[in-house]
Amino acid sequence: MNKTILKIRNIKKIYNNKTVLDVDCLDFQEGKIYAIVGPNGSGKTTLLNILNLLENPDEGQTFFYGQEINYKSNYHILGIRRQMTLVNQNPFLFHSTVYDNIAYGLKIRGIPSKIQQNRVRNALSMVGLSGFEKRKVNQLSGGEAQRVVIARALVIEPKILFLDEPTANIDQRHIDVVERIIKKVNKETKTTIIFTTHDLSQAYRLADEVVSFLEGKIIKEVPENILRGEIIEKDGLKWFKVAKDIKIAIVTEKVGMAYIYIDPKDIILSYQRFQSSARNSFSGRIIKIAEKNHLIKLEVDVGVNLVTIITRESFQDMNLNLGSKVYLTFKASAVKLY
């Protein structure tokens, strides 16, 4: 049985009268990898900042190895903060050499320079950048910079390593490298790793446990209807292109690769295409039917699989079966960026 390294109880964070984080209970076990998933603005980064003691919650308690964190004592906070570290989404490197950056955490802890040199060398080799000590940081590529900040975090041998969207801003080749590093660090040093991501497949690939957030709260299941695709602009309108022929109308400022999420309850199911203000209507066949708490969950293949939820009464009235041809209709505003 692993020890609980970090737990939070009834944490609330409020910005401008808006509750951005509201978590009753969340425990992290020593030595495991956790992925925190959720759309933009779901409170993931705020949670990491609170767990890393960079921000104080407005309410609630945090425990590190069972010891409650006293937010009033800077000294106490520093002692605990020094046992964990956070790697930011857009890594910041001090304007100096790779060596100076990685040795930073050791220097401020007063570790002798002989030991510093050894540990920096080991950390660089851990991320596959041996021999980079003397490089200036402005000579690094984005992926290399990301690996340097991971090395800078690892060198202090943290009990917990937080990574905020570790692969959001780097190319595919480096994503693989960073994922391998995360696995390796966890395996070799038994460091607890807590990272946030948009990429559900990455979350399940790397993590022992996935925690899903929506609007500042933990949700039990990862939401249905998360799709990966590209937002394109055509004739002044925005479309989310999923597969070759599937284009979903969306209301957003963004373009480029993205994840979207459509609440199954926002999708209307019908036998015939009907006239409405909703801009999205697709036909397909039902491929899966499941019942849960008086509701029926239907999976429909319209080129991609979409899930819709209807009541048992509607299900019986419509006389639906596996293979029935149906239309799914939803508004462009129901399509949310994940």
Place this chain on the structure above:
Amino acid sequence: MDFIIEGVRKAFQLIFSLDREIFNIVLLSLRISLTAIILASFLGIPLGFLIGVKDYWGKKFTIALVNTLLALPTVVVGLIVYSVISRRGPLGVFGLLYTPSAMIIGQFILATPIIIALTHSAIQGIDRRARSTALTLGATEIQSAWTVIKEARYAVIAAVITGFGRIIAEVGAAMMLGGNIRGTTRVMTTAIALETSKGEFGFGIALGIILLFIAFSINILLHYFQSKKV
């Protein structure tokens, strides 16, 4: 016209013969202004940092006040310090008036707002992530502050140089507080004023050339640090 040409000729003669009096005056100027700028840096850089990173009530007012002090006339500083340290003033017992210390105080007051204001804007130009990165790597508040100042090092050095440029060239406070006593408080600017009024153009021009040379060097240095990306 002749007196100008004669003056310039004499000036170069004085400079190249390494005239003792001239160089003593230059050295004294540098000693006073360097002491003042070091003291002003010790106060101005931390204050500029604090105004830059802390949110507090009255922050806008402080910034406006510091910016006003940038335009402080040197004679007003001379007047205020004079009234405080003259024999009848509250600090009269220390007998500071007409000493280099009095001039250092005056120049310190002139330089500090410049360093505060420019350090403040230097710190604002630094990525906010510098501080949070330092903190998450285990820095104390003071260590993270030092890291941010180091990130802003070129702009902070530029702030100090700008302050130095202002005080080495000022004459009002130096005259009122130092009294232009030969060998003790006679600095370049006060000497130029005196010698010119005496008709000793050569001496005045020689000091003027050196002062311009110092100002020029300061500007080259300033340009170098400002062009360096942090």
